[in-house]
Structures are given as C-alpha cells and as structure tokens.
Amino acid sequence: MSSKGKIILTPIGFVRTDAVGDEVKDKTKLSQIIIHDELAEALDGIAGFSHLFVLFWLHEISEEQRKTLKVHPRGRRDLPLLGVLATRTMLRPNPIGLTLVELVKVEGNVLTVRGLDAFDGAPVLDVKPFDSWDMAKDARVPEWWSKLESEKAKSR
Amino acid sequence: MSSKGKIILTPIGFVRTDAVGDEVKDKTKLSQIIIHDELAEALDGIAGFSHLFVLFWLHEISEEQRKTLKVHPRGRRDLPLLGVLATRTMLRPNPIGLTLVELVKVEGNVLTVRGLDAFDGAPVLDVKPFDSWDMAKDARVPEWWSKLESEKAKSR
Numbered sequence: 001m002s003s004k005g006k007i008i009l010t011p012i013g014f015v016r017t018d019a020v021g022d023e024v025k026d027k028t029k030l031s032q033i034i035i036h037d038e039l040a041e042a043l044d045g046i047a048g049f050s051h052l053f054v055l056f057w058l059h060e061i062s063e064e065q066r067k068t069l070k071v072h073p074r075g076r077r078d079l080p081l082l083g084v085l086a087t088r089t090m091l092r093p094n095p096i097g098l099t100l101v102e103l104v105k106v107e108g109n110v111l112t113v114r115g116l117d118a119f120d121g122a123p124v125l126d127v128k129p130f131d132s133w134d135m136a137k138d139a140r141v142p143e144w145w146s147k148l149e150s151e152k153a154k155s156r
Numbered sequence: 157m158s159s160k161g162k163i164i165l166t167p168i169g170f171v172r173t174d175a176v177g178d179e180v181k182d183k184t185k186l187s188q189i190i191i192h193d194e195l196a197e198a199l200d201g202i203a204g205f206s207h208l209f210v211l212f213w214l215h216e217i218s219e220e221q222r223k224t225l226k227v228h229p230r231g232r233r234d235l236p237l238l239g240v241l242a243t244r245t246m247l248r249p250n251p252i253g254l255t256l257v258e259l260v261k262v263e264g265n266v267l268t269v270r271g272l273d274a275f276d277g278a279p280v281l282d283v284k285p286f287d288s289w290d291m292a293k294d295a296r297v298p299e300w301w302s303k304l305e306s307e308k309a310k311s312r
Contacts, residue, residue, distance in 0.1 A: 005167075006166055007281070008162050008163070008164055008167065009162065009164075009281065010162055010249065011161070012241075039249060042226070042242075042249070043242060044226065044241075044242060045236065045239055045298065046239060048296075048298035048299075049297050049301075050272070053209075053254060062168070070197060082201035084198045085198045085287065086198075086200060086204070086205070088285065092282060093195060094168065094281045096165075096262065100289070100290055105275075123163065126248060126249070129242060129243065129297065132295065135289070136207040136256060136258070136291075138206070139287065140204075142205065143204075145205075145285070146310050155289075
C-alpha cells in the first residue's frame, strides 16, 4: 500500500451516553463503550488499568468538513486563524477523536468510563492502556491555547 | 453510517526515518513526518507546541494479524495471556499507532520529531497538539506492566 492509499477501519464497538450537545464535554460524566461481542476476549486484563486512551470516529463530521484546512480555535475570531492540525478541532482530514478517560468498571464487553467527550453512537476504533510514557511534564503550548485554558478554568 | 460500517481514511503524510528494526524504539532518535503538500497549510501554528501526538498506521500488520485477540505482552510466556486491547501490542483490530513525540523543527510541510517509534514509510493519519489534559498523574497499571517497565529501565 502506498502512503496515499486508502485505509479501511472497522469499528470495535460504539459509545453509549445520555449526554447531548455540550454535555459531552463534562469531564465528570460517565459513558459506556460497548465492544462488539466477537471482540470481548480482547478486553481480558484491561481492568488492571485506571486510565485508557479512547480513539473514536467523529461520525458527525461530513466529507466536506474534512477538507477544512484552517480554523479559528472554537470559532473565536479574536484568536488567530490556524491550521487544523495545530488545534484539536474536530474538523480534520481524518476526524479521529482521542480522549484520555478513567476506566471505572468492566462488565463483560462493556467499559464504563469517565470523561469521554464522544456523542452517543460514535464508533470506537481502539482503546489503549495509558502509562506515564504518554505524558510530557514540561509541554509548551502557544499563547492562544493558554488563554482558552485559563478562560475555561475561570468558568468552572 | 452504522457503528459496524467501515470507515475510510486517507493518510495525511508519511514517516521518514533511517532507523531499522528495534532502532525505531530509541526515544532519542529523530524522524521526519512529511505532510502531503496540499495539506501543508493545515500545519500553520503548530510550531507553538513542544509536543504532539502522532497517529499512524501500522502498515506492516496483515489482515490476518488484525484478528488476533490475545497475546503475551512482547511475546513473553512468563507474562499472562491478555486481550490485545489491554496491551499496547501492534496486533490490534485497527492497528493505529499512537505516540507522544517532541516537535523539534517545522520546515514547510516537514515536521522533525523526536521519539516516534514508527517505521520508514508508515502512513500518518493525524497529528494533535499535546496539552496537560492528556495526562493522568495518578494512573494505575497492572503488575505485569510495571515489571516490564522496570526491566526496560534497568537495561538502559
């Protein structure tokens, strides 16, 4: 396959949540990840981890939206116009969501997690145990990012 | 699209590295990510971040290998047999690599990064700026995981 060739994924499961709209951003909310029955065995041992990365498909993003190259972060025109890959916008060439969640409970093929900002029905592509090598303690972010973060903190 | 429907991705670029075999695991090594020209604009502003998540396609994994449900971590039979989703094995239903890297340099459509454990030619699916909300400071991992980590530390 060439590096331009298409890649085909099959979801391993889907998200169940009663959160709607902006409620999905509430990091205290619980969601469920329902893994397809035939893959349930692939979860064996996952309960030993407290945190997981969830990779999911942003199924609400259209083919047209995937062509977006630049955005104002969160649609804010007071912030610079930036390349989509320099932000965490959902409007990306491959709209894959990546969220660190707390693993609360495992029951058969159902994972209950806290902090997953995915909509109900979102196809799940992968879950990966989190460990300390996934962290950078001294990460630097640009000014516009820090500004958004501090506004978010104040609004809590 | 149903949660079982197939999802089609198009790589945004590819990895260039002279590391071969186990050399790709050397976290001090530099690699390059070449973003396709038509997407270069989507990188505007990325230099403001010191760290990125890179999502790439593990193109060496076959369709047959994607069906693996259980593995001994790193092939070690002294460790428990675990579900693939409870490990970071490359043998996963959707073999997407996820690695946190240091962004060293940005020149046009070329990102120079440190710590990317991807092989030469690996298709890149997404890059995402890293921030502190991608960390869990108090993460718990199972005993087999800690054992592997402490062995790795000793061998350095």
